[in-house]
Amino acid sequence: MAKRIGVYVCECGTNIAEKVDIDQVIAAISPLKNVEVIERYKLLCSEDGKEFLKQSIEEHGLTHVVVAACSPKQHEVTFMNVCEQAGLNPQLFQLANIREQCAWVTPNAEEATDKAIRQTRAAISRVLYHDPLEKKEVEVSPDVLVIGGGIAGIKASQLLAAPDRKVYLIEKTSSLGGKVKSFSKLFINMESGFNLIEQELQSLVENENIEVLTESEVEQILGFLGNFEVKVVKKAEDKELNFNVGAVILATGFDLFDPKGLPQYGYGKLDDVYTSLEFEEMNIPDGPTNGKILLKSGRPPESVAIIHCVGREEKDYCSKVCCLYSLKFTSMLKSQLPSAKVSHFYSDLCVPGKSYQKFYEDTKELGVEFVRSAKTEVIGSGKGITIKYETETGAKGDLAVDMVILLTAMESSSDARKFAEMLNIPLDDKGFFVEEHQLLSPVASAAEGVFVIGCAQGPQSIAESIVQSEAAAGKILSALIPGRKLELEARVSEISESFCLGCQTCVDVCPYGAITFDETRRVSVVNEVLCHGCGNCAAACPSGAAKLKHFTFPQIYQELKEVLR
Amino acid sequence: MNKGQKVPVLVIGAGIAGIEASLLLANSGRNVYLVERTSYIGGNVIKFEEVFPNMDCATCMVAPKQQELLANENIKLLMLSQVEAISGSFGDFSVKIKKRARYVDLENCIGCSACFDPCPVEVDNEFEEGLSKRKAIYIPCAGALPNVPAIDTENCLRFKGQECQACQEACIFEAVDFTQQDEELELKVEAIVVATGFKSFDLSKTTQYGYKKFSDVYSAMEIERICASNGPTQGQIFLQSGESPKSVAIIHCVGREEKGYCSSICCMASLKLSHFFKKKLPEVKITQFYSDLCIPGKAYQKFYEEVKESKVDFIRARVTEVSQSGKELAIKYKTEDGKESTLTVDMVILNPALEPRADSAKLAELLNIPQDKDGFFSEKEPDLTSVATIQEGIFIAGCAQGPKDIAETVAEAEAAAGAILSLSR
Numbered sequence: 001m002a003k004r005i006g007v008y009v010c011e012c013g014t015n016i017a018e019k020v021d022i023d024q025v026i027a028a029i030s031p032l033k034n035v036e037v038i039e040r041y042k043l044l045c046s047e048d049g050k051e052f053l054k055q056s057i058e059e060h061g062l063t064h065v066v067v068a069a070c071s072p073k074q075h076e077v078t079f080m081n082v083c084e085q086a087g088l089n090p091q092l093f094q095l096a097n098i099r100e101q102c103a104w105v106t107p108n109a110e111e112a113t114d115k116a117i118r119q120t121r122a123a124i125s126r127v128l129y130h131d132p133l134e135k136k137e138v139e140v141s142p143d144v145l146v147i148g149g150g151i152a153g154i155k156a157s158q159l160l161a162a163p164d165r166k167v168y169l170i171e172k173t174s175s176l177g178g179k180v181k182s183f184s185k186l187f188i189n190m191e192s193g194f195n196l197i198e199q200e201l202q203s204l205v206e207n208e209n210i211e212v213l214t215e216s217e218v219e220q221i222l223g224f225l226g227n228f229e230v231k232v233v234k235k236a237e238d239k240e241l242n243f244n245v246g247a248v249i250l251a252t253g254f255d256l257f258d259p260k261g262l263p264q265y266g267y268g269k270l271d272d273v274y275t276s277l278e279f280e281e282m283n284i285p286d287g288p289t290n291g292k293i294l295l296k297s298g299r300p301p302e303s304v305a306i307i308h309c310v311g312r313e314e315k316d317y318c319s320k321v322c323c324l325y326s327l328k329f330t331s332m333l334k335s336q337l338p339s340a341k342v343s344h345f346y347s348d349l350c351v352p353g354k355s356y357q358k359f360y361e362d363t364k365e366l367g368v369e370f371v372r373s374a375k376t377e378v379i380g381s382g383k384g385i386t387i388k389y390e391t392e393t394g395a396k397g398d399l400a401v402d403m404v405i406l407l408t409a410m411e412s413s414s415d416a417r418k419f420a421e422m423l424n425i426p427l428d429d430k431g432f433f434v435e436e437h438q439l440l441s442p443v444a445s446a447a448e449g450v451f452v453i454g455c456a457q458g459p460q461s462i463a464e465s466i467v468q469s470e471a472a473a474g475k476i477l478s479a480l481i482p483g484r485k486l487e488l489e490a491r492v493s494e495i496s497e498s499f500c501l502g503c504q505t506c507v508d509v510c511p512y513g514a515i516t517f518d519e520t521r522r523v524s525v526v527n528e529v530l531c532h533g534c535g536n537c538a539a540a541c542p543s544g545a546a547k548l549k550h551f552t553f554p555q556i557y558q559e560l561k562e563v564l565r
Numbered sequence: 566m567n568k569g570q571k572v573p574v575l576v577i578g579a580g581i582a583g584i585e586a587s588l589l590l591a592n593s594g595r596n597v598y599l600v601e602r603t604s605y606i607g608g609n610v611i612k613f614e615e616v617f618p619n620m621d622c623a624t625c626m627v628a629p630k631q632q633e634l635l636a637n638e639n640i641k642l643l644m645l646s647q648v649e650a651i652s653g654s655f656g657d658f659s660v661k662i663k664k665r666a667r668y669v670d671l672e673n674c675i676g677c678s679a680c681f682d683p684c685p686v687e688v689d690n691e692f693e694e695g696l697s698k699r700k701a702i703y704i705p706c707a708g709a710l711p712n713v714p715a716i717d718t719e720n721c722l723r724f725k726g727q728e729c730q731a732c733q734e735a736c737i738f739e740a741v742d743f744t745q746q747d748e749e750l751e752l753k754v755e756a757i758v759v760a761t762g763f764k765s766f767d768l769s770k771t772t773q774y775g776y777k778k779f780s781d782v783y784s785a786m787e788i789e790r791i792c793a794s795n796g797p798t799q800g801q802i803f804l805q806s807g808e809s810p811k812s813v814a815i816i817h818c819v820g821r822e823e824k825g826y827c828s829s830i831c832c833m834a835s836l837k838l839s840h841f842f843k844k845k846l847p848e849v850k851i852t853q854f855y856s857d858l859c860i861p862g863k864a865y866q867k868f869y870e871e872v873k874e875s876k877v878d879f880i881r882a883r884v885t886e887v888s889q890s891g892k893e894l895a896i897k898y899k900t901e902d903g904k905e906s907t908l909t910v911d912m913v914i915l916n917p918a919l920e921p922r923a924d925s926a927k928l929a930e931l932l933n934i935p936q937d938k939d940g941f942f943s944e945k946e947p948d949l950t951s952v953a954t955i956q957e958g959i960f961i962a963g964c965a966q967g968p969k970d971i972a973e974t975v976a977e978a979e980a981a982a983g984a985i986l987s988l989s990r
Contacts, residue, residue, distance in 0.1 A: 012675060012677075013675065013737045014679075015675065043675075043738065045675075047672075070675075073632070077636065159983060159984070159987040160987070162990050187948065188947065188948065189947065189948050191948065196949075316866055316867065316870075317862065317863045317865070317866045318861050318862065318866055320862050348857040348858040348859065349857045350857065350858075350859040350860070350861050351827050351859070352827050352829035352830075352861055352968070353826065353827065353829050353967050353969065354939060354941050354966075354967035354968060355826070355947060355967070356826070356827070357821075357825055357826045357827055358825065361825075372901065391902075392881065393900075393902055395902075428863065428864075430863055432863050435972075438972060439619075439626070439970075439971040439972045440585075440626060440627075440630070440971070440975055441975070442972040442973075442979075443976060443979065458862055458863035458864070459861075459862060459863060460862070462948060463947065463948055463949055463950055463951055464951075464976075466949055466950045467950055467951055467952060467976050467977055467980045468976055468980070469980075470950060470952060470979070470980030470981075470983040470984050470987075471977075471979035471980040472979075472983070473980075473983035473984075473986070473987055474589050474979040474981070474982040474983025474984070474986060475589065475979055475983070476983075477593055477983060477986035477987060478588075478589040478590070478592045478593040478982065478986065479592065479593075481593060484594075
């Protein structure tokens with residue numbers, strides 16, 4: 001079929017016309033091959049302008065359209081929609097930016113006109129090489145896999161489950177509730193963590209749209225947003241389960257830094273040195289001491305040292321919640337043992353946000369000592385313990401105590417690496433899952449459809465973890481609607497099977513995990529659901545097998561040729 | 566808007582939280598009314614040249630979200646608008662909105678700015694903390710979105726009874742339209758997200774630091790704008806004398822004692838300002854006066870260490886007074902061991918506490934949700950989630966709930982959207 005290009009030059013009021021001599025532009029492009037019609041218009045993006053454009057496309061039976069006007073950021077979509085309304089595939093359109101890139105930035109009118117001519121010729125030359133790409137749609141599963149049965153995973157499951165959306169909640173241990181179930185009190189309202197979990201579990205059991213799989217391990221997850229195939233093994237029954245989901249939430253929680261590696265704290269050597277989790281357990285009503293705070297000798301402590309930031313230097317980050325739960329510990333100690341002397345050894349008090357300073361002040365009123373110490377050591381002395389400390393100015397002191405609680409850093413869960421590898425998502429240098437964007441996409445991961453929430457992603461409070469559960473639910477409920485298909489980007493990459501050498505360079509440079517290597521055919525394959533059309537693979541491919549649709553070598557060459565001639 | 570069967574959702578405030586919540590709700594197929602007090606979207610975040618800890622360019626980071634919002638057909642953006650009344654309950658709220666006229670047509674205006682020059686009025690630009698002037702027809706800063714000016718009726722001569730129509734004459738697109746009228750809208754909505762953001766603590770309440778008394782004492786927000794390439798000095802840092810500062814003191818926690826809480830982000834913001842200064846003026850001497858360094862979470866300590874390595878001094882002390890000493894400023898401070906000392910510098914930056922907006926009390930009353938003693942909206946269960954309020958169907962997100970960083974703000978916006986989408990099935 002003969003090619004018939006329409007070229008429309010917009011005056012943009014005076015914005016383009018004042019600087020660019022549009023008559024000259026028209027004179028320069030008139031002789032070009034395939035140009036069927038050239039028009040100038042006062043303001044093409046106006047309603048009248050769009051109607052004019054539509055009629056002109058229809059009237060002249062155009063096969064391609066070039067508009068010379070503003071930035072594609074401004075009106076590319078506007079004019080593509082007009083093409084579509086006129087019955088033309090919108091990909092057979094090109095916008096030449098003669099406003100932001102010419103009229104507005106080039107002071108000399110002659111130069112601006114020359115640039116506008118080059119830009120317009122480039123667009124004409126390029127558009128002839130455009131392909132009529134079609135948008136594709138794929139079916140998706142609205143179901144969700146939640147890995148980790150702590151408070152974050154439980155909350156996310158409850159928010160997501162519905163008659164048209166099933167949730168699989170996988171927990172590797174025999175019971176749900178994670179670490180929170182062993183917290184006898186939660187800051188700042190001092191309610192029971194155990195009771196909270198009990199209530200949550202009750203509503204979980206009643207929800208028939210949630211399938212809870214305890215003592216289960218996720219063995220494999222293959223696929224992508226909307227279509228993940230999951231293999232889970234129920235260890236106790238040695239039974240394998242296979243199902244499909246549309247999204248995956250990782251809520252694998254945290255581990256505590258092991259203070260045994262730091263001999264200065266005496267942990268594991270001295271009797272009454274505890275980690276924060278051990279102290280929590282001591283306070284559970286049906287725990288080993290029936291909720292009583294006791295020394296190994298069986299008597300209650302008269303003096304307790306709480307040592308902050310254990311492992312902070314080694315981990316190289318602040319664990320965010322330790323200052324806060326140290327205040328909770330103080331309150332627990334003082335309510336059970338009002339006469340006990342409690343001393344905090346800390347470097348910086350981190351109580352961010354609107355509520356915590358007051359919590360700190362209220363706690364301080366219970367009669368607690370806060371010692372700012374740059375260096376703290378726990379030393380055995382006879383049957384007791386001595387805390388040796390050194391202030392920032394070098395002053396030294398010591399204090400004899402009965403009991404020591406170490407506020408150990410939170411670190412990433414030991415499972416994190418396994419899931420990072422399974423889902424091909426990155427971990428940071430501390431071993432926590434990395435967000436898609438640290439600020440603007442705080443619960444999504446680099447793999448579309450995979451979400452990272454709670455302490456698996458970094459130290460945070462219970463409330464913050466639950467907010468992240470709600471956030472992941474929000475992202476999923478917004479993107480995966482039962483019965484709605486997923487619309488795919490048209491301008492994606494494709495890899496020619498006959499040219500691909502199988503070097504897999506493209507697999508390494510793809511930031512979206514959209515390229516996999518087909519071992520049997522020995523070629524790389526693009527997943528169009530995951531590809532965002534960034535072009536990394538096309539740039540990196542040594543054999544020219546990878547190309548980005550709408551940004552192919554001939555298209556770019558044609559454009560450059562005219563700009564540079 | 567979408568012909569969905571479901572009742573729309575109302576989002577109040579088009580800062581980063583309001584934008585994110587609106588986008589999630591709209592992409593799920595819901596219709597959204599997004600009500601914004603000012604004539605632009607993006608809130609406080611777009612005032613920052615760069616944001617910690619990765620020093621992303623804030624306007625570049627937010628622009629795609631803003632574009633997506635403006636193009637989304639499910640979102641009805643109501644700018645220059647305020648909520649006047651609310652009644653009803655979850656699923657069936659009635660909301661009265663007062664929408665002031667912009668006097669510039671959003672469709673016809675192409676943002677060419679030809680109307681600015683002819684306007685005879687010049688007033689302080691509040692977006693630039695009063696450090697530059699604007700006209701009565703204006704956009705707050707270059708790159709603001711939507712790129713369509715508004716007429717400020719408090720200062721426009723025409724609204725003072727004079728016969729000026731300079732802007733209208735300069736506009737060849739017939740976009741300036743004095744016939745526009747303020748409107749009252751009655752909306753029916755299912756649920757409400759409140760994301761009205763924060764303001765800085767009023768530094769005139771702390772006289773000891775010499776703010777507005779000595780010319781080279783600045784607020785952190787003023788310095789943010791001075792460091793911004795689209796700001797009043799195009800990113801150049803000068804003293805009032807016109808010289809570059811050789812020594813700068815950054816004072817943390819200004820207003821913390823008065824407010825009684827830690828504003829959560831100021832330590833990191835102070836580190837960021839040090840980073841800006843060191844980049845622009847490598848020889849400048851920077852001293853930070855702080856009490857406790859609060860840099861919570863996995864990502865911030867590294868940033869602190871990088872800044873510290875760029876030879877920034879950290880002094881743990883209480884600043885008792887800033888005074889003029891010749892051409893310089895003298896900072897009197899007391900360390901924890903009780904020792905008093907003085908440091909002289911060219912420039913002082915005060916990093917103030919964050920507060921809820923002054924009009925939040927009115928909004929709290931309309932919404933029938935409680936505020937804490939400082940005016941932040943209160944959540945229902947502080948130990949469980951920060952977004953649900955005691956009113957079913959009303960959620961809070963971002964700094965209107967309490968001081969927090971951008972990541973936490975966005976997470977709350979997504980959480981509020983998640984809670985609504987989960988509730989309303």
